[in-house]
Amino acid sequence: MPSTRPPVDYIERTRAQYDALGYPPYQWVHSTTPPPWAELEKPLAECRVGLIGSGGIYQVGQVAFHYKDDFSFRIVDTRAPTSQLRATHFAYDLTDARSDPNVVFPVDTLNDLVAERFIGELAEHAYAFMGGIYSTRKVRDTLAPALAERAIRDEVDVVLLVPV
Amino acid sequence: MTSALSITRAANPPRAAFLDFPLGHTVGKPHQRELNRSIVRDGLRAFETLRAPGDVVMLPYEWADDDAWKDSVMRPRPAGSQPGSKQRDDRVERHAVPQYQTDADRAAADAAGACPTCVWLDERPNERT
Numbered sequence: 001m002p003s004t005r006p007p008v009d010y011i012e013r014t015r016a017q018y019d020a021l022g023y024p025p026y027q028w029v030h031s032t033t034p035p036p037w038a039e040l041e042k043p044l045a046e047c048r049v050g051l052i053g054s055g056g057i058y059q060v061g062q063v064a065f066h067y068k069d070d071f072s073f074r075i076v077d078t079r080a081p082t083s084q085l086r087a088t089h090f091a092y093d094l095t096d097a098r099s100d101p102n103v104v105f106p107v108d109t110l111n112d113l114v115a116e117r118f119i120g121e122l123a124e125h126a127y128a129f130m131g132g133i134y135s136t137r138k139v140r141d142t143l144a145p146a147l148a149e150r151a152i153r154d155e156v157d158v159v160l161l162v163p164v
Numbered sequence: 165m166t167s168a169l170s171i172t173r174a175a176n177p178p179r180a181a182f183l184d185f186p187l188g189h190t191v192g193k194p195h196q197r198e199l200n201r202s203i204v205r206d207g208l209r210a211f212e213t214l215r216a217p218g219d220v221v222m223l224p225y226e227w228a229d230d231d232a233w234k235d236s237v238m239r240p241r242p243a244g245s246q247p248g249s250k251q252r253d254d255r256v257e258r259h260a261v262p263q264y265q266t267d268a269d270r271a272a273a274d275a276a277g278a279c280p281t282c283v284w285l286d287e288r289p290n291e292r293t
Contacts, residue, residue, distance in 0.1 A: 005231040007169040007184055013238035020251040031176035037217040038178075044208055055190070060269055061276045067258035075281040086265040090256035092188040098265060100194035109191065109200045118205055132258075142285045158211050160204070161177070162165050162190050 029136055042157065050123045050156035051078070052147055054131025055097055055104030055164040056089035064088050065130035071143045073129040075150075078107050078122050091132045092164050104164050123154045131163055165190050165207050172220065180220040181207035185227045186237065199225075 014026050040047075056065050058074045065072070067090045076085070085105065087097035097104045110122045127147055133139050151159050165181055166172040167190050172180050183190060183203060191207070192200030203225060210221050227233060264270040273279065 005234045007182065008234050008237050009170045010168045010187075010238065011170045011174065017238055017251075021253050028171065028174050030174045035176050035178040035217045040211045044212065049208070055188075058269075059281070061272045061279075063273050063279050063282050064262040064264040064269060066260045066262050067256070068260040070260075071286075072282060072284045075283065077281075086269055088263045088265055090258055090263075093186075094188065094265075096194045097188055102197075102200055103189045103192050103194055106191045106200060106204050108197070109204045112197065112201050113205060113208070116201075119208065146283070146285055158208070160165065160208065163168070163172075164188055164190055 027136075040158065044119050044158075045117055046120045047157035048121045048123055048155065049110060049119050050151045050154055050159040051106065051110060051126035051162065052151070052159055053105040053126070053128050053162040053164075055092070055101075055128070055162065056087055056094075056130035056132075057097075057101055057105040057128035058086050058088065060084045060086060067130070067132060069133050069135050069138065070130050071133055071135070071138045073127050073143065073147065076105070076107070076126045076128050078111065078124060078126050082108050089130055089132060089164065097164075104162060106160075106162065110160070120157075123156050125150070125154060165204075166220075169220070176218050178217050179210050179214045181210045181223055182220055183207075183223045183225060185225070186233060189227070 011028055018024070018026055057076065058064055059076055059080060062074050064086070065088050082101055085101040085107070087094050087101060087104065102108050105126070105128060107126060110119070113119045114122050127150055129143065133143070165183060167183050167185050167187055169182050172182070192203050203223065206223050214221060262273070264273070
């Protein structure tokens with residue numbers, strides 16, 4: 001059956017929620033400049049793919065994220081079993097991510113796509129952070145450039161960004 | 165990838181693939197490996213098919229047979245009995261200490277000592293408790 005309702009508008013729902021709580025409106029990022037653009041220079045089947053996710057994924061043995069503007073990240077070994085991955089975040093229902101981290105951090109999924117030769121390879125390191133960060137400045141000026149630097153250093157051709 | 169279309173349009177990334185699933189399922193459903201491969205394949209195809217910066221492809225997957233789940237997402241709870249009373253804030257409390265999924269994770273992190281694969285970007289060392 002085709003969709004009868006439009007996509008949930010989270011900006012509108014957040015506005016209503018904050019209003020009901022008596023808080024001032026949440027300040028979303030609204031980009032005022034065109035996004036950067038790079039053309040894909042080879043077929044996906046020849047690409048090394050990087051993965052960056054904001055669902056609060058960490059590997060057993062790593063320190064978990066805290067919830068007050070934690071702008072650290074974790075280096076996740078994409079060759080390690082998914083059973084070693086954990087999820088922690090304050091702003092989404094973690095039930096399914098804790099049952100199968102692939103729903104927000106698709107390591108097995110991407111490894112499957114390598115096996116079927118849809119993509120060339122999955123970078124050895126993926127990066128995970130906890131995206132519930134209220135400081136735009138910290139993300140824009142510190143976290144995002146650090147992650148971009150990692151992707152460049154890893155010599156990936158494309159990066160799949162998986163927010164929650 | 166995104167499951168929050170209006171937020172993504174506001175942030176305006178170079179390319180996006182929208183999946184109309186509840187938050188926490190940006191790239192699939194638990195243990196549905198074939199579905200998840202299909203979703204990520206379609207998402208990655210956007211690198212080849214999207215032509216203009218800021219374009220978004222709407223992926224054709226549905227979460228359930230009906231969209232009733234959308235009605236209750238992030239809806240304010242009914243106001244209290246007093247006129248003008250505000251909704252109680254029952255969102256998850258945000259603490260500045262690591263929030264482990266399990267106690268065993270905390271023990272594993274403590275046993276590991278240093279965390280070379282954790283990257284903290286502020287200059288002060290993080291306190292681990």
